[in-house]
Amino acid sequence: RIRDHHERTGRTRGLTKLSPKRASDPYVKNNTVEVQDKPVPEIGADEILVKVGGAGVCHSDISIIAMGDETPLIGSTLGHEVAGTVAEIGAGVIGWNEGDRAIVSLILSCGQCRECLSGRDNQCEVVAPRDALAPLSPGIGSPGGMADYIAVKARHLDPIGDLDPVAAAPLADAALTPMHAINSVRDRMTGDATVVTIGLGGLGHMALQILAATTGARIIALDTDPAKLAFAETHGADLAIPSDGDAAARILAETHGRGADVVFDFVGVQPTVELAVAVVRGGGAIRFVGLGGGRFPYIAGGGAGLPWGVNIERAYGGTRADMRQVIALARAGKISVEVVRYALDDAPQAFEDLHNGKIAGRAVLVP
Ligand SMILES: [Zn+2]
Ligand SMILES: [Zn+2]
CATH class of the missing domain: 3.90.180.10 (Medium-chain alcohol dehydrogenases, catalytic domain)
Known part of the structure:
Protein backbone atom coordinates (compact mmCIF):
# COMPACT_ATOMS: atom_id res chain seq x y z
CA ARG A 1 0.00 0.00 0.00
CA ASP A 173 27.28 -3.71 12.93
CA ALA A 174 28.01 -4.93 16.47
CA ALA A 175 26.99 -8.50 15.55
CA LEU A 176 27.49 -8.44 11.77
CA THR A 177 31.14 -7.42 11.91
CA PRO A 178 32.14 -10.14 14.42
CA MET A 179 30.09 -12.69 12.47
CA HIS A 180 32.01 -11.90 9.29
CA ALA A 181 35.38 -12.10 11.07
CA ILE A 182 34.37 -15.39 12.70
CA ASN A 183 33.10 -16.87 9.43
CA SER A 184 36.42 -16.01 7.78
CA VAL A 185 38.24 -18.40 10.16
CA ARG A 186 35.44 -20.83 10.93
CA ASP A 187 37.35 -23.88 9.66
CA ARG A 188 40.07 -23.26 12.25
CA MET A 189 37.74 -23.23 15.26
CA THR A 190 37.45 -26.97 15.76
CA GLY A 191 36.53 -28.59 19.05
CA ASP A 192 40.20 -28.86 20.04
CA ALA A 193 41.06 -25.26 19.11
CA THR A 194 41.58 -22.27 21.39
CA VAL A 195 40.14 -18.87 20.44
CA VAL A 196 41.19 -15.64 22.12
CA THR A 197 38.82 -12.69 21.88
CA ILE A 198 40.03 -9.32 23.16
CA GLY A 199 37.56 -6.60 24.18
CA LEU A 200 34.01 -7.17 25.46
CA GLY A 201 32.42 -3.90 24.40
CA GLY A 202 29.76 -3.40 21.72
CA LEU A 203 31.24 -5.76 19.14
CA GLY A 204 33.16 -7.95 21.58
CA HIS A 205 30.19 -8.94 23.72
CA MET A 206 28.40 -10.08 20.56
CA ALA A 207 31.50 -11.88 19.23
CA LEU A 208 31.70 -13.91 22.42
CA GLN A 209 28.08 -15.02 22.11
CA ILE A 210 28.46 -15.87 18.41
CA LEU A 211 31.58 -17.93 19.16
CA ALA A 212 29.80 -19.76 21.96
CA ALA A 213 26.69 -20.40 19.84
CA THR A 214 28.42 -21.52 16.64
CA THR A 215 31.79 -23.10 17.47
CA GLY A 216 33.03 -25.81 19.79
CA ALA A 217 36.37 -24.12 20.39
CA ARG A 218 37.64 -23.19 23.83
CA ILE A 219 37.07 -19.46 24.29
CA ILE A 220 39.40 -17.19 26.26
CA ALA A 221 37.90 -13.70 26.64
CA LEU A 222 39.82 -10.60 27.75
CA ASP A 223 38.93 -7.11 28.87
CA THR A 224 40.29 -4.54 31.31
CA ASP A 225 36.87 -4.11 33.00
CA PRO A 226 36.03 -6.68 35.73
CA ALA A 227 32.29 -6.22 35.08
CA LYS A 228 32.78 -7.19 31.45
CA LEU A 229 34.79 -10.24 32.50
CA ALA A 230 31.94 -11.25 34.79
CA PHE A 231 29.58 -10.91 31.81
CA ALA A 232 31.90 -13.13 29.77
CA GLU A 233 31.86 -15.87 32.39
CA THR A 234 28.09 -16.17 32.10
CA HIS A 235 27.94 -15.75 28.30
CA GLY A 236 30.09 -18.55 26.95
CA ALA A 237 33.71 -17.84 27.88
CA ASP A 238 35.62 -20.87 29.14
CA LEU A 239 38.12 -18.49 30.69
CA ALA A 240 37.80 -14.72 31.28
CA ILE A 241 41.04 -12.95 32.19
CA PRO A 242 42.17 -9.35 32.58
CA SER A 243 43.80 -7.81 29.52
CA ASP A 244 46.97 -6.77 31.32
CA GLY A 245 50.70 -7.32 31.27
CA ASP A 246 50.34 -10.94 32.41
CA ALA A 247 47.78 -11.91 29.78
CA ALA A 248 50.20 -13.15 27.11
CA ALA A 249 52.05 -15.46 29.51
CA ARG A 250 48.76 -16.75 30.87
CA ILE A 251 47.40 -17.59 27.40
CA LEU A 252 50.65 -19.28 26.36
CA ALA A 253 50.56 -21.33 29.58
CA GLU A 254 46.94 -22.30 28.87
CA THR A 255 47.92 -23.53 25.40
CA HIS A 256 51.07 -25.47 26.38
CA GLY A 257 53.23 -22.72 24.93
CA ARG A 258 51.75 -23.05 21.43
CA GLY A 259 49.41 -20.07 21.44
CA ALA A 260 45.86 -19.60 20.22
CA ASP A 261 44.53 -20.88 16.91
CA VAL A 262 42.61 -17.65 16.33
CA VAL A 263 42.86 -14.21 17.96
CA PHE A 264 40.17 -11.54 17.51
CA ASP A 265 41.12 -8.01 18.53
CA PHE A 266 38.02 -5.85 18.96
CA VAL A 267 39.99 -2.98 20.50
CA GLY A 268 43.03 -2.37 18.33
CA VAL A 269 45.02 -0.21 20.75
CA GLN A 270 48.77 -0.74 21.10
CA PRO A 271 48.64 -3.24 24.00
CA THR A 272 45.96 -5.39 22.37
CA VAL A 273 47.68 -5.47 18.99
CA GLU A 274 50.89 -6.53 20.72
CA LEU A 275 48.97 -9.14 22.71
CA ALA A 276 47.41 -10.60 19.55
CA VAL A 277 50.82 -10.98 17.90
CA ALA A 278 52.32 -12.42 21.11
CA VAL A 279 49.73 -15.18 21.58
CA VAL A 280 48.83 -16.37 18.06
CA ARG A 281 50.18 -19.82 17.33
CA GLY A 282 52.25 -20.75 14.28
CA GLY A 283 49.86 -21.20 11.36
CA GLY A 284 47.14 -19.42 13.34
CA ALA A 285 45.05 -16.41 12.41
CA ILE A 286 44.50 -12.86 13.67
CA ARG A 287 41.49 -10.73 12.84
CA PHE A 288 42.05 -7.05 13.64
CA VAL A 289 38.61 -5.45 13.98
CA GLY A 290 38.98 -2.63 16.56
CA LEU A 291 40.16 0.72 15.20
CA GLY A 292 42.31 1.82 18.14
CA GLY A 293 45.36 2.83 16.11
CA GLY A 294 47.75 0.18 17.48
CA ARG A 295 50.53 -1.08 15.24
CA PHE A 296 52.99 -3.95 14.97
CA PRO A 297 56.18 -4.13 12.94
CA TYR A 298 56.34 -6.66 10.13
CA ILE A 299 59.83 -7.51 9.00
CA ALA A 300 60.07 -9.64 5.85
CA GLY A 301 62.43 -12.48 6.74
CA GLY A 302 62.57 -11.51 10.40
CA GLY A 303 58.92 -11.67 11.36
CA ALA A 304 59.24 -9.43 14.45
CA GLY A 305 57.67 -11.97 16.77
CA LEU A 306 55.06 -13.20 14.31
CA PRO A 307 55.28 -17.00 13.98
CA TRP A 308 55.47 -18.63 10.54
CA GLY A 309 52.23 -19.18 8.70
CA VAL A 310 50.06 -16.63 10.51
CA ASN A 311 47.12 -15.30 8.52
CA ILE A 312 46.03 -11.71 9.26
CA GLU A 313 43.02 -9.80 7.96
CA ARG A 314 42.02 -6.17 8.40
CA ALA A 315 38.36 -7.02 8.83
CA TYR A 316 35.53 -4.71 7.83
CA GLY A 317 31.78 -5.15 8.19
CA GLY A 318 30.10 -8.20 6.78
CA THR A 319 28.03 -9.55 3.93
CA ARG A 320 24.28 -9.94 3.59
CA ALA A 321 24.76 -13.68 4.09
CA ASP A 322 26.52 -12.95 7.41
CA MET A 323 23.60 -10.65 8.32
CA ARG A 324 21.04 -13.39 7.72
CA GLN A 325 23.00 -15.67 10.08
CA VAL A 326 23.06 -12.95 12.73
CA ILE A 327 19.29 -12.42 12.48
CA ALA A 328 18.66 -16.17 12.69
CA LEU A 329 20.79 -16.49 15.83
CA ALA A 330 19.03 -13.51 17.44
CA ARG A 331 15.57 -14.82 16.55
CA ALA A 332 16.51 -18.18 18.04
CA GLY A 333 17.54 -16.45 21.27
CA LYS A 334 21.15 -17.63 20.95
CA ILE A 335 22.62 -14.12 20.91
CA SER A 336 21.28 -10.89 22.33
ZN1 LIG B 1 30.07 0.86 13.72
ZN1 LIG C 1 28.72 -3.96 -5.71
Whole structure:
Protein backbone atom coordinates (compact mmCIF):
# COMPACT_ATOMS: atom_id res chain seq x y z
CA ARG A 1 0.00 0.00 0.00
CA ILE A 2 1.30 3.39 -0.94
CA ARG A 3 0.64 6.28 1.35
CA ASP A 4 1.38 9.89 0.57
CA HIS A 5 4.01 10.87 3.10
CA HIS A 6 2.64 14.40 3.13
CA GLU A 7 -0.13 13.01 5.32
CA ARG A 8 2.57 12.99 7.99
CA THR A 9 3.66 15.98 9.98
CA GLY A 10 6.23 16.68 7.29
CA ARG A 11 8.96 17.42 9.84
CA THR A 12 11.23 15.03 11.68
CA ARG A 13 14.35 15.01 13.82
CA GLY A 14 17.84 13.84 12.90
CA LEU A 15 21.13 13.84 14.80
CA THR A 16 23.34 16.00 12.61
CA LYS A 17 27.10 16.34 12.52
CA LEU A 18 28.32 19.92 12.81
CA SER A 19 31.71 21.44 12.19
CA PRO A 20 33.87 20.96 15.30
CA LYS A 21 34.85 24.12 17.13
CA ARG A 22 38.28 22.70 17.93
CA ALA A 23 39.30 20.34 15.15
CA SER A 24 42.52 19.37 16.92
CA ASP A 25 40.60 17.95 19.88
CA PRO A 26 40.29 14.16 19.58
CA TYR A 27 36.82 14.22 21.11
CA VAL A 28 34.75 17.35 21.51
CA LYS A 29 31.80 17.04 23.82
CA ASN A 30 28.43 18.31 22.74
CA ASN A 31 29.51 20.91 20.22
CA THR A 32 29.73 18.74 17.12
CA VAL A 33 26.33 17.05 17.04
CA GLU A 34 22.88 18.51 17.33
CA VAL A 35 19.34 17.19 16.95
CA GLN A 36 17.99 19.21 14.04
CA ASP A 37 14.53 19.55 12.55
CA LYS A 38 14.48 18.09 9.02
CA PRO A 39 11.88 17.22 6.41
CA VAL A 40 10.60 13.64 6.36
CA PRO A 41 12.68 11.97 3.62
CA GLU A 42 11.06 11.53 0.21
CA ILE A 43 11.08 7.95 -1.03
CA GLY A 44 11.64 6.76 -4.58
CA ALA A 45 9.80 3.93 -6.30
CA ASP A 46 12.35 1.36 -5.11
CA GLU A 47 12.58 2.70 -1.55
CA ILE A 48 10.93 2.22 1.82
CA LEU A 49 10.45 4.78 4.57
CA VAL A 50 11.36 3.17 7.90
CA LYS A 51 10.11 4.59 11.20
CA VAL A 52 13.24 4.17 13.29
CA GLY A 53 12.80 2.08 16.44
CA GLY A 54 16.43 2.27 17.56
CA ALA A 55 19.86 3.36 16.37
CA GLY A 56 23.02 1.93 17.91
CA VAL A 57 25.92 4.14 18.97
CA CYS A 58 29.30 2.93 17.70
CA HIS A 59 32.89 3.96 18.39
CA SER A 60 33.03 4.86 14.70
CA ASP A 61 30.47 7.57 15.39
CA ILE A 62 32.86 9.14 17.89
CA SER A 63 35.56 9.14 15.20
CA ILE A 64 33.13 10.80 12.80
CA ILE A 65 32.15 13.42 15.37
CA ALA A 66 35.80 14.30 15.86
CA MET A 67 36.46 14.79 12.13
CA GLY A 68 37.27 18.35 11.17
CA ASP A 69 36.00 20.80 8.58
CA GLU A 70 37.49 18.76 5.74
CA THR A 71 35.02 15.90 6.10
CA PRO A 72 32.09 15.72 3.67
CA LEU A 73 29.98 14.30 6.52
CA ILE A 74 29.25 17.71 8.08
CA GLY A 75 25.53 18.36 7.91
CA SER A 76 24.64 14.69 7.49
CA THR A 77 22.55 12.57 9.85
CA LEU A 78 24.57 9.96 11.77
CA GLY A 79 23.65 6.36 12.61
CA HIS A 80 24.67 3.11 10.87
CA GLU A 81 22.98 0.56 13.18
CA VAL A 82 19.31 1.00 12.41
CA ALA A 83 16.12 -1.02 12.82
CA GLY A 84 12.48 -0.06 12.80
CA THR A 85 9.13 -0.60 11.16
CA VAL A 86 8.04 -0.07 7.57
CA ALA A 87 6.04 3.17 7.41
CA GLU A 88 5.68 3.79 3.67
CA ILE A 89 6.41 1.69 0.60
CA GLY A 90 7.59 2.88 -2.81
CA ALA A 91 5.44 2.18 -5.85
CA GLY A 92 7.81 -0.42 -7.31
CA VAL A 93 8.50 -2.37 -4.11
CA ILE A 94 7.13 -5.87 -3.57
CA GLY A 95 7.42 -8.21 -0.58
CA TRP A 96 6.99 -5.70 2.24
CA ASN A 97 3.97 -4.55 4.20
CA GLU A 98 3.41 -1.51 6.37
CA GLY A 99 4.30 -2.35 9.97
CA ASP A 100 6.87 -5.03 9.09
CA ARG A 101 9.96 -4.89 11.29
CA ALA A 102 13.26 -4.54 9.44
CA ILE A 103 16.96 -3.86 9.88
CA VAL A 104 18.94 -1.60 7.53
CA SER A 105 22.06 -3.00 5.86
CA LEU A 106 25.36 -1.67 7.15
CA ILE A 107 26.89 -1.44 3.68
CA LEU A 108 24.71 0.01 0.93
CA SER A 109 26.21 -2.27 -1.73
CA CYS A 110 25.28 -2.05 -5.42
CA GLY A 111 24.28 -5.70 -5.78
CA GLN A 112 25.58 -5.82 -9.36
CA CYS A 113 29.39 -5.61 -9.38
CA ARG A 114 31.88 -8.49 -9.42
CA GLU A 115 32.38 -8.43 -5.65
CA CYS A 116 28.65 -8.27 -4.88
CA LEU A 117 27.88 -11.11 -7.28
CA SER A 118 30.62 -13.20 -5.66
CA GLY A 119 29.11 -12.79 -2.20
CA ARG A 120 31.70 -10.24 -1.07
CA ASP A 121 29.27 -7.35 -0.97
CA ASN A 122 31.11 -5.79 2.01
CA GLN A 123 33.86 -5.12 -0.57
CA CYS A 124 31.44 -3.76 -3.22
CA GLU A 125 33.64 -2.08 -5.82
CA VAL A 126 31.04 0.63 -6.43
CA VAL A 127 30.40 1.80 -2.85
CA ALA A 128 33.74 0.67 -1.32
CA PRO A 129 36.44 1.84 -3.75
CA ARG A 130 40.02 1.09 -2.82
CA ASP A 131 40.75 4.54 -1.36
CA ALA A 132 37.42 5.00 0.45
CA LEU A 133 37.42 6.16 4.06
CA ALA A 134 34.71 3.53 4.56
CA PRO A 135 32.13 1.85 2.35
CA LEU A 136 28.90 3.78 1.82
CA SER A 137 26.66 3.21 4.84
CA PRO A 138 23.71 4.88 6.47
CA GLY A 139 25.29 7.70 8.49
CA ILE A 140 28.54 7.44 6.50
CA GLY A 141 27.86 9.11 3.17
CA SER A 142 24.12 8.46 3.16
CA PRO A 143 21.58 9.86 5.66
CA GLY A 144 21.68 7.73 8.82
CA GLY A 145 19.21 6.37 11.32
CA MET A 146 19.71 8.56 14.40
CA ALA A 147 16.42 10.10 13.36
CA ASP A 148 12.69 9.55 13.43
CA TYR A 149 12.69 8.24 9.85
CA ILE A 150 15.15 6.86 7.33
CA ALA A 151 14.55 6.21 3.62
CA VAL A 152 16.38 3.18 2.18
CA LYS A 153 16.22 1.07 -0.93
CA ALA A 154 14.03 -1.95 -0.24
CA ARG A 155 16.90 -4.30 -1.12
CA HIS A 156 18.93 -2.82 1.76
CA LEU A 157 16.44 -4.10 4.34
CA ASP A 158 16.27 -7.51 5.98
CA PRO A 159 13.18 -8.69 7.88
CA ILE A 160 13.67 -9.30 11.62
CA GLY A 161 10.38 -11.00 12.44
CA ASP A 162 9.20 -10.18 15.94
CA LEU A 163 12.58 -8.95 17.25
CA ASP A 164 12.36 -5.66 19.14
CA PRO A 165 13.89 -3.01 16.83
CA VAL A 166 15.63 -1.38 19.82
CA ALA A 167 17.47 -4.60 20.65
CA ALA A 168 17.93 -5.53 16.99
CA ALA A 169 19.47 -2.29 15.73
CA PRO A 170 23.02 -3.00 16.95
CA LEU A 171 23.00 -6.32 15.12
CA ALA A 172 23.66 -4.31 11.93
CA ASP A 173 27.28 -3.71 12.93
CA ALA A 174 28.01 -4.93 16.47
CA ALA A 175 26.99 -8.50 15.55
CA LEU A 176 27.49 -8.44 11.77
CA THR A 177 31.14 -7.42 11.91
CA PRO A 178 32.14 -10.14 14.42
CA MET A 179 30.09 -12.69 12.47
CA HIS A 180 32.01 -11.90 9.29
CA ALA A 181 35.38 -12.10 11.07
CA ILE A 182 34.37 -15.39 12.70
CA ASN A 183 33.10 -16.87 9.43
CA SER A 184 36.42 -16.01 7.78
CA VAL A 185 38.24 -18.40 10.16
CA ARG A 186 35.44 -20.83 10.93
CA ASP A 187 37.35 -23.88 9.66
CA ARG A 188 40.07 -23.26 12.25
CA MET A 189 37.74 -23.23 15.26
CA THR A 190 37.45 -26.97 15.76
CA GLY A 191 36.53 -28.59 19.05
CA ASP A 192 40.20 -28.86 20.04
CA ALA A 193 41.06 -25.26 19.11
CA THR A 194 41.58 -22.27 21.39
CA VAL A 195 40.14 -18.87 20.44
CA VAL A 196 41.19 -15.64 22.12
CA THR A 197 38.82 -12.69 21.88
CA ILE A 198 40.03 -9.32 23.16
CA GLY A 199 37.56 -6.60 24.18
CA LEU A 200 34.01 -7.17 25.46
CA GLY A 201 32.42 -3.90 24.40
CA GLY A 202 29.76 -3.40 21.72
CA LEU A 203 31.24 -5.76 19.14
CA GLY A 204 33.16 -7.95 21.58
CA HIS A 205 30.19 -8.94 23.72
CA MET A 206 28.40 -10.08 20.56
CA ALA A 207 31.50 -11.88 19.23
CA LEU A 208 31.70 -13.91 22.42
CA GLN A 209 28.08 -15.02 22.11
CA ILE A 210 28.46 -15.87 18.41
CA LEU A 211 31.58 -17.93 19.16
CA ALA A 212 29.80 -19.76 21.96
CA ALA A 213 26.69 -20.40 19.84
CA THR A 214 28.42 -21.52 16.64
CA THR A 215 31.79 -23.10 17.47
CA GLY A 216 33.03 -25.81 19.79
CA ALA A 217 36.37 -24.12 20.39
CA ARG A 218 37.64 -23.19 23.83
CA ILE A 219 37.07 -19.46 24.29
CA ILE A 220 39.40 -17.19 26.26
CA ALA A 221 37.90 -13.70 26.64
CA LEU A 222 39.82 -10.60 27.75
CA ASP A 223 38.93 -7.11 28.87
CA THR A 224 40.29 -4.54 31.31
CA ASP A 225 36.87 -4.11 33.00
CA PRO A 226 36.03 -6.68 35.73
CA ALA A 227 32.29 -6.22 35.08
CA LYS A 228 32.78 -7.19 31.45
CA LEU A 229 34.79 -10.24 32.50
CA ALA A 230 31.94 -11.25 34.79
CA PHE A 231 29.58 -10.91 31.81
CA ALA A 232 31.90 -13.13 29.77
CA GLU A 233 31.86 -15.87 32.39
CA THR A 234 28.09 -16.17 32.10
CA HIS A 235 27.94 -15.75 28.30
CA GLY A 236 30.09 -18.55 26.95
CA ALA A 237 33.71 -17.84 27.88
CA ASP A 238 35.62 -20.87 29.14
CA LEU A 239 38.12 -18.49 30.69
CA ALA A 240 37.80 -14.72 31.28
CA ILE A 241 41.04 -12.95 32.19
CA PRO A 242 42.17 -9.35 32.58
CA SER A 243 43.80 -7.81 29.52
CA ASP A 244 46.97 -6.77 31.32
CA GLY A 245 50.70 -7.32 31.27
CA ASP A 246 50.34 -10.94 32.41
CA ALA A 247 47.78 -11.91 29.78
CA ALA A 248 50.20 -13.15 27.11
CA ALA A 249 52.05 -15.46 29.51
CA ARG A 250 48.76 -16.75 30.87
CA ILE A 251 47.40 -17.59 27.40
CA LEU A 252 50.65 -19.28 26.36
CA ALA A 253 50.56 -21.33 29.58
CA GLU A 254 46.94 -22.30 28.87
CA THR A 255 47.92 -23.53 25.40
CA HIS A 256 51.07 -25.47 26.38
CA GLY A 257 53.23 -22.72 24.93
CA ARG A 258 51.75 -23.05 21.43
CA GLY A 259 49.41 -20.07 21.44
CA ALA A 260 45.86 -19.60 20.22
CA ASP A 261 44.53 -20.88 16.91
CA VAL A 262 42.61 -17.65 16.33
CA VAL A 263 42.86 -14.21 17.96
CA PHE A 264 40.17 -11.54 17.51
CA ASP A 265 41.12 -8.01 18.53
CA PHE A 266 38.02 -5.85 18.96
CA VAL A 267 39.99 -2.98 20.50
CA GLY A 268 43.03 -2.37 18.33
CA VAL A 269 45.02 -0.21 20.75
CA GLN A 270 48.77 -0.74 21.10
CA PRO A 271 48.64 -3.24 24.00
CA THR A 272 45.96 -5.39 22.37
CA VAL A 273 47.68 -5.47 18.99
CA GLU A 274 50.89 -6.53 20.72
CA LEU A 275 48.97 -9.14 22.71
CA ALA A 276 47.41 -10.60 19.55
CA VAL A 277 50.82 -10.98 17.90
CA ALA A 278 52.32 -12.42 21.11
CA VAL A 279 49.73 -15.18 21.58
CA VAL A 280 48.83 -16.37 18.06
CA ARG A 281 50.18 -19.82 17.33
CA GLY A 282 52.25 -20.75 14.28
CA GLY A 283 49.86 -21.20 11.36
CA GLY A 284 47.14 -19.42 13.34
CA ALA A 285 45.05 -16.41 12.41
CA ILE A 286 44.50 -12.86 13.67
CA ARG A 287 41.49 -10.73 12.84
CA PHE A 288 42.05 -7.05 13.64
CA VAL A 289 38.61 -5.45 13.98
CA GLY A 290 38.98 -2.63 16.56
CA LEU A 291 40.16 0.72 15.20
CA GLY A 292 42.31 1.82 18.14
CA GLY A 293 45.36 2.83 16.11
CA GLY A 294 47.75 0.18 17.48
CA ARG A 295 50.53 -1.08 15.24
CA PHE A 296 52.99 -3.95 14.97
CA PRO A 297 56.18 -4.13 12.94
CA TYR A 298 56.34 -6.66 10.13
CA ILE A 299 59.83 -7.51 9.00
CA ALA A 300 60.07 -9.64 5.85
CA GLY A 301 62.43 -12.48 6.74
CA GLY A 302 62.57 -11.51 10.40
CA GLY A 303 58.92 -11.67 11.36
CA ALA A 304 59.24 -9.43 14.45
CA GLY A 305 57.67 -11.97 16.77
CA LEU A 306 55.06 -13.20 14.31
CA PRO A 307 55.28 -17.00 13.98
CA TRP A 308 55.47 -18.63 10.54
CA GLY A 309 52.23 -19.18 8.70
CA VAL A 310 50.06 -16.63 10.51
CA ASN A 311 47.12 -15.30 8.52
CA ILE A 312 46.03 -11.71 9.26
CA GLU A 313 43.02 -9.80 7.96
CA ARG A 314 42.02 -6.17 8.40
CA ALA A 315 38.36 -7.02 8.83
CA TYR A 316 35.53 -4.71 7.83
CA GLY A 317 31.78 -5.15 8.19
CA GLY A 318 30.10 -8.20 6.78
CA THR A 319 28.03 -9.55 3.93
CA ARG A 320 24.28 -9.94 3.59
CA ALA A 321 24.76 -13.68 4.09
CA ASP A 322 26.52 -12.95 7.41
CA MET A 323 23.60 -10.65 8.32
CA ARG A 324 21.04 -13.39 7.72
CA GLN A 325 23.00 -15.67 10.08
CA VAL A 326 23.06 -12.95 12.73
CA ILE A 327 19.29 -12.42 12.48
CA ALA A 328 18.66 -16.17 12.69
CA LEU A 329 20.79 -16.49 15.83
CA ALA A 330 19.03 -13.51 17.44
CA ARG A 331 15.57 -14.82 16.55
CA ALA A 332 16.51 -18.18 18.04
CA GLY A 333 17.54 -16.45 21.27
CA LYS A 334 21.15 -17.63 20.95
CA ILE A 335 22.62 -14.12 20.91
CA SER A 336 21.28 -10.89 22.33
CA VAL A 337 22.49 -7.33 22.64
CA GLU A 338 22.91 -5.81 26.11
CA VAL A 339 21.08 -2.56 25.41
CA VAL A 340 21.55 0.74 27.24
CA ARG A 341 18.74 3.05 26.09
CA TYR A 342 18.99 6.79 25.50
CA ALA A 343 16.44 9.20 24.08
CA LEU A 344 17.50 10.70 20.75
CA ASP A 345 17.80 14.10 22.40
CA ASP A 346 20.28 12.60 24.90
CA ALA A 347 22.66 11.46 22.15
CA PRO A 348 25.56 13.68 23.34
CA GLN A 349 25.41 11.91 26.73
CA ALA A 350 25.45 8.52 25.01
CA PHE A 351 28.57 9.49 23.08
CA GLU A 352 30.19 10.77 26.26
CA ASP A 353 29.40 7.57 28.17
CA LEU A 354 30.72 5.41 25.34
CA HIS A 355 33.88 7.51 25.13
CA ASN A 356 34.41 7.00 28.88
CA GLY A 357 33.91 3.23 28.74
CA LYS A 358 30.69 3.37 30.76
CA ILE A 359 28.49 1.40 28.35
CA ALA A 360 28.01 -2.29 29.24
CA GLY A 361 26.94 -3.64 25.86
CA ARG A 362 25.58 -1.17 23.32
CA ALA A 363 24.02 2.26 23.68
CA VAL A 364 20.91 2.60 21.54
CA LEU A 365 19.19 5.89 20.72
CA VAL A 366 15.40 5.56 20.82
CA PRO A 367 13.62 8.35 18.89
ZN1 LIG B 1 30.07 0.86 13.72
ZN1 LIG C 1 28.72 -3.96 -5.71
